[in-house]
Amino acid sequence: MAERLIELRNIKKSFGRVYALGGVSLSIDKGEVVGLVGDNGAGKSTLIKILAGVVKPTSGEILVRGTPVSGWNAARSREAGIETVFQDRALAVQQSIVRNIFMGRELAGRFGWLKLGREVREAQRLMREIGFTSRVFTPRSIVGQLSGGERQGVAIARAIYNEADLIILDEPTTALSLTETAKVFHFVRQVKASGRSILFIGHNIHHVYDIADRFVVLDRGAVALEADRAEVRSAEALIAFMEDVAHPQRTPASSAASLRAS
Amino acid sequence: MTHSVGAKTGETSATGAQAFSGAEHPFTRFIDANRAPLGTLAVFLVMMGVFLTANPRVFSEWNIYRSVLTTLPVALFLVVPLVFVVTSGEIDLSFPATMGFSAWMFALVVQAGFSPYLGIVAALATGMILGLIVGSIVVYFNLSSLVATLGMNFMLRGVIQIVTEGKSIALTSLSQSPARTIFSSDVFGVPTQILWGVAFVVFSAFLYNRHRFGAQVKIVGDNPDSARQMGIDVDLVRVKTFVFVGFGAALAGIFSTLINFTWWPTAGDGYLLPALASVFVGGTPTWGGVGTVVGGAIGALIVSFIQTGVVGAGLSGFYVQFFNGLIIILSLIGHRWNQARYR
Numbered sequence: 135m136a137e138r139l140i141e142l143r144n145i146k147k148s149f150g151r152v153y154a155l156g157g158v159s160l161s162i163d164k165g166e167v168v169g170l171v172g173d174n175g176a177g178k179s180t181l182i183k184i185l186a187g188v189v190k191p192t193s194g195e196i197l198v199r200g201t202p203v204s205g206w207n208a209a210r211s212r213e214a215g216i217e218t219v220f221q222d223r224a225l226a227v228q229q230s231i232v233r234n235i236f237m238g239r240e241l242a243g244r245f246g247w248l249k250l251g252r253e254v255r256e257a258q259r260l261m262r263e264i265g266f267t268s269r270v271f272t273p274r275s276i277v278g279q280l281s282g283g284e285r286q287g288v289a290i291a292r293a294i295y296n297e298a299d300l301i302i303l304d305e306p307t308t309a310l311s312l313t314e315t316a317k318v319f320h321f322v323r324q325v326k327a328s329g330r331s332i333l334f335i336g337h338n339i340h341h342v343y344d345i346a347d348r349f350v351v352l353d354r355g356a357v358a359l360e361a362d363r364a365e366v367r368s369a370e371a372l373i374a375f376m377e378d379v380a381h382p383q384r385t386p387a388s389s390a391a392s393l394r395a396s
Numbered sequence: 397m398t399h400s401v402g403a404k405t406g407e408t409s410a411t412g413a414q415a416f417s418g419a420e421h422p423f424t425r426f427i428d429a430n431r432a433p434l435g436t437l438a439v440f441l442v443m444m445g446v447f448l449t450a451n452p453r454v455f456s457e458w459n460i461y462r463s464v465l466t467t468l469p470v471a472l473f474l475v476v477p478l479v480f481v482v483t484s485g486e487i488d489l490s491f492p493a494t495m496g497f498s499a500w501m502f503a504l505v506v507q508a509g510f511s512p513y514l515g516i517v518a519a520l521a522t523g524m525i526l527g528l529i530v531g532s533i534v535v536y537f538n539l540s541s542l543v544a545t546l547g548m549n550f551m552l553r554g555v556i557q558i559v560t561e562g563k564s565i566a567l568t569s570l571s572q573s574p575a576r577t578i579f580s581s582d583v584f585g586v587p588t589q590i591l592w593g594v595a596f597v598v599f600s601a602f603l604y605n606r607h608r609f610g611a612q613v614k615i616v617g618d619n620p621d622s623a624r625q626m627g628i629d630v631d632l633v634r635v636k637t638f639v640f641v642g643f644g645a646a647l648a649g650i651f652s653t654l655i656n657f658t659w660w661p662t663a664g665d666g667y668l669l670p671a672l673a674s675v676f677v678g679g680t681p682t683w684g685g686v687g688t689v690v691g692g693a694i695g696a697l698i699v700s701f702i703q704t705g706v707v708g709a710g711l712s713g714f715y716v717q718f719f720n721g722l723i724i725i726l727s728l729i730g731h732r733w734n735q736a737r738y739r
Contacts, residue, residue, distance in 0.1 A: 224622035226615045227738045228685040237615055238626035246608040274425070278738020 136163035138200060139299055139331050140185070140214065145194035147180050147355075154180040155191070156355040162300060167322065167332045169346025171339055171372070173380055176352040178335050182302050185333070186218040187211030215299035219306065223289040227278040232257045234277055235292045260291040265324040283314030290321050300331045307341050319345055339376070343369035353379045432679030433691035435734045439677070439727050440698050443705070450709035458585060460708055464700050465586070466655065469593030470648045471696040474671040475678070476600045477644035479692040480610075480637045482675055485617040485684030486541040488638060490530050491645040491671070493552035495664030498523040498642075499649025500556060503565040503659035512575035512654075519646045526552065527642020531635035549668075556661050565659040580654040589651055596647070601689040613637060617684030673720070674699045677727040679735070686735075698723060 141161040147154045155177045162168050172178050183189035184196075187208035196206050198214040211218075225234050232253050241249045241256070257273035266287040271280065277288055286306050293301045303322070307315045322332055322345055336342040342349065349366060351359040358379045366372055427434065448455045474491055481488045498519040505515035530548045534541045570576050580589050604610035615623045616633045623630050645664070653659050678695025680687035702723060703716050 220625070222621075224619070224625045226618035226622055226685065228618045229614060233611055233615065236611075237622065238612075238628045240608045240611055242608045247602075248606050248608060248611065250606065274429075276738060278736075 141197040143195040169342035172352035217293035217298035218302040283317035436691040465590040469589040472593040473648040477641040483687035490545040490548035492664035495645040495649040498646035523642040523646025527639040531638025
């Protein structure tokens with residue numbers, strides 16, 4: 135049994151009288167890629183914002199390595215080893231790759247003078263670790279010269295610099311071409327190979343199906359399905375299931391059964 | 397650069413590959429990292445070439461250069477910190493009044509019979525406090541820096557005029573002081589103040605390129621939201637740039653007073669537009685996130701030289717403004733073509 139990294143128990147979140155999340159439980163093990171899917175308004179964003187500590191849950195429990203954590207916030211989340219790569223990637227595109235990776239935590243000596251050589255070497259190591267190697271780009275290259283997938287790589291490299299155990303990727307393949315998406319998948323696999331866990335949020339079910347070890351389908355603030363990769367026949371089956379959940383023609387139980395039949 | 401804007405697709409990154417095939421070569425890397433200041437230097441050299449051709453006799457004499465080097469440092473102390481403010485995505489139009497105000501404090505201390513060194517400390521403290529006030533008003537009240545600093549410029553100048561009733565302060569004792577020898581005299585025909593000016597530029601260039609402060613100034617100007625997300629205190633960084641302008645304005649005020657032995661209530665007023673022009677002629681763009689300290693310094697050199705140069709080349713003083721404008725426009729076009737803008 136793999137080590138349990140983080141566990142959400144019965145998380146509820148309401149905005150006024152509207153329930154965004156109505157009791158969601160979710161756990162992530164060490165070294166596992168969890169794909170989180172669901173329609174618009176299913177509660178995906180709220181859930182990851184809660185994990186990142188940006189949004190406080192109305193009720194529910196968060197456990198880090200089996201221990202409940204009280205007063206969960208952004209700082210606690212980072213202490214627990216969670217790094218979030220938000221959809222907009224938060225990059226400064228006129229700056230170099232190094233400056234983006236060390237944004238806000240520059241390696242500097244006592245008087246604030248930068249240790250540029252060390253930063254470049256560290257950046258090189260991080261980029262190699264996620265397989266972001268290129269004869270064309272060096273850590274000193276400007277981020278604005280990079281393609282979307284490569285920019286995503288910079289954001290991921292920045293996230294793993296903090297020795298993060300769990301990286302949350304919010305829609306990392308949105309608006310990317312096929313080759314760029316492949317690049318991001320490559321980074322994700324490398325991060326996984328280094329023993330870290332990933333929570334992968336995606337609109338494109340095919341993308342999520344390709345990369346995840348386990349799927350969690352959210353629907354209207356509740357977990358509609360949690361299934362290992364081996365239990366799901368194909369991306370199409372997953373899509374069919376989600377359509378069924380959204381517009382039920384049969385009972386969810388029977389559609390879940392059809393999903394698992396192989 | 398050929399791969400100018402929005403490299404979003406695989407094709408553009410392929411163009412990038414061609415443009416960067418020589419990225420490993422130190423010389424190429426140097427050129428690439430210093431396009432803006434090198435472009436500004438080219439503008440300066442072309443301009444000097446024109447002047448030299450127009451009147452070889454005047455421009456082969458040291459005197460004309462010495463007269464420029466005497467007053468150039470005052471501009472350098474103003475222009476260089478402005479590069480930081482513009483890079484952070486703000487603007488400061490209050491520096492002329494801050495310069496006059498700080499120099500006023502210097503003049504009052506010296507006039508009261510205290511050491512000029514004490515006067516320097518008082519002026520620097522005044523400049524930094526005024527910078528702190530201006531910066532805090534802009535940042536914490538969330539005002540447009542363009543308008544707010546313009547208002548502060550009027551207000552501070554107003555305070556000077558109300559209190560002094562327009563009277564200047566003569567400081568004849570300064571001509572005998574050792575402070576004058578250190579900061580404003582001649583060593584083998586070279587004005588000492590230019591050495592201080594250059595030292596300030598070199599220090600600031602390191603601050604801009606090799607210090608956490610410079611790195612954060614650029615990030616804040618580039619993408620303040622990301623900076624905030626990554627834990628940078630965006631407001632504090634912005635306020636610091638205004639304090640730095642106050643510091644530079646005080647230095648400018650001290651040096652201009654040391655050169656003239658007199659403080660005028662209008663001290664600094666004439667620097668508003670030339671100093672701003674120097675920043676942009678130097679290659680720092682208006683949109684924030686990038687800039688160049690050395691380019692700004694060369695920009696100040698260009699702007700300082702135009703007046704001397706136009707007259708020295710045999711044209712009447714009426715041509716100065718026209719050439720000022722011409723150089724500004726040509727530089728901007730040159731920088732637009734020379735530097736790529738990334739979004």
